[in-house]
Amino acid sequence: MSPDPHAQAMLNALGRGDVLSPECPSRAVLxxxxxxxxxxxxxxxxxxxxxxxxxxxxxxxxxxRMLAQTLQQLESDGFVRRRDHGEVPPHVDYSLTPLGHEAAQHLVALVGWIEGNIAAITARAA
Amino acid sequence: MSPDPHAQAMLNALGRGDVLSPECPSRAVLxxxxxxxxxxxxxxxxxxxxxxxxxxxxxxxxxxRMLAQTLQQLESDGFVRRRDHGEVPPHVDYSLTPLGHEAAQHLVALVGWIEGNIAAITARAA
DNA sequence: CGATATACTTACAAAAATGTATGTACTTCC
DNA sequence: GGAAGTACATACATTTTTGTAAGTATATCG
Incomplete structure (x- = not known):
């Protein structure tokens, strides 16, 4: 039996996602x-x-425009929490949800690595 | 003295990059x-x-088209090594450089986390 | 002999991302 | 009183990204 893409889609319903398959929602989240x-x-x-x-x-x-859009996206994925203090002029603030903190941890690690190695990278870049 | 963007650009010449400043090369690498x-x-x-x-x-x-483009980009940044075996029909293969492995480590962690938590994410997504 | 595979490139077209400018309702600072 | 700050939404224009299709030279498979 050859690998069935439909079977892969099913996997992530009960188990773990597969970013390598285009239909998997994990691809979108990524x-x-x-x-x-x-x-x-x-x-x-x-x-x-x-x-x-x-x-x-x-x-x-x-x-x-982009900031607003990005925040809404991350909010709807459950990574960011938006709190409107209902004041006027408007007062709204943003923070990470617990899920967001978990994800951010990896992003921060990546960004940190790049910032720390940018000299080495640009030094030998083509 | 207010924060001078030019000073920030200088920082990464000798020290560490700053992804938050648009001109910093680390932003592009990211x-x-x-x-x-x-x-x-x-x-x-x-x-x-x-x-x-x-x-x-x-x-x-x-x-x-996209795969070729992406590979070239990563190669010129020094993350991917391309080896052409000079045969015909063409035989070329790709692998990570040591620098690439370091970077990939963080990417793999992120992807792994998403795949492992995709159920929880989609479950409570708006 | 015709199809398939290899690793791409190039031209062209379509789609997606992003920027710019403007508006809102109200408050505080000078 | 006029300017600036607050958190956006919306329409429109532009830029960037991405996809599609076709082409290259040659070897192997049936």
Missing amino acids: QHLTSRWGVLVMAVLATGTYRFAALRRRIGGVSE | QHLTSRWGVLVMAVLATGTYRFAALRRRIGGVSE
């Missing part, structure tokens, strides 16, 4: 976490709670 | 490693040496 701004948002939030504008100031280059 | 196919290529190569076609079969959904 993309959200590793998206251009997703990584940075997670890394910063791993540091603490931030308000929207503060987060934006911290992450160089994000537009409001 | 994007290569976390690109849609970059993560998967690295994760698979962490497993061993592969020929182009084998890699493509392993990673569900990559087009030849």
Whole structure:
């Protein structure tokens, strides 16, 4: 019997996901976490709670639109928690959920490694 | 004195990078490693040496074009080593460099975590 | 002999990501 | 009173990414 892609999809219903199969939801989650701004948002939030504008100031280059979009994505995946203090002018802050902290841990490790080795990398890059 | 972006760029020349500043080369490297196919290529190569076609079969959904592009990117960053056996029909294989293995370690951890927790994630996703 | 496999590249087209500008309702600082 | 800050949404334009199809030279398989 050859490997059936449908069987793989079933695997992740009861067991563990498989990022190598395109239909597996883990593939989508991976993309959200590793998206251009997703990584940075997670890394910063791993540091603490931030308000929207503060987060934006911290992450160089994000537009409001992208930050909002990224936060919503991560929130709907359950990695980020948004708290609206119901004040006016608006006061909202963002932090990581426990699940978010677990994921962020790996992202932070990756980012940290890159930052620490960037000299070696660029030194010998083609 | 307010934080000068130029000073930040200098920091990474002698010291450590800062992904949060847009001009820092570490930002680009991060994007290569976390690109849609970059993560998967690295994760698979962490497993061993592969020929182009084998890699493509392993990673569900990559087009030849994207795989080639991704591999070239990772090669020029020094994470992947390409070996052409100079035969015809062509025989080329890809593997990780020592630097690549270090980076891949974090990627594999992330991917592993997602695969292992995908049930919990999708269960409570909005 | 025709199909299949190998490792790509290139041109073209479609889709997705991202940026820019504007608006909202209200408050505080100068 | 005017400017700036707060947290976004929305429309529109542009840029970037990604996919598709075709082509290359040769060897092996049936």
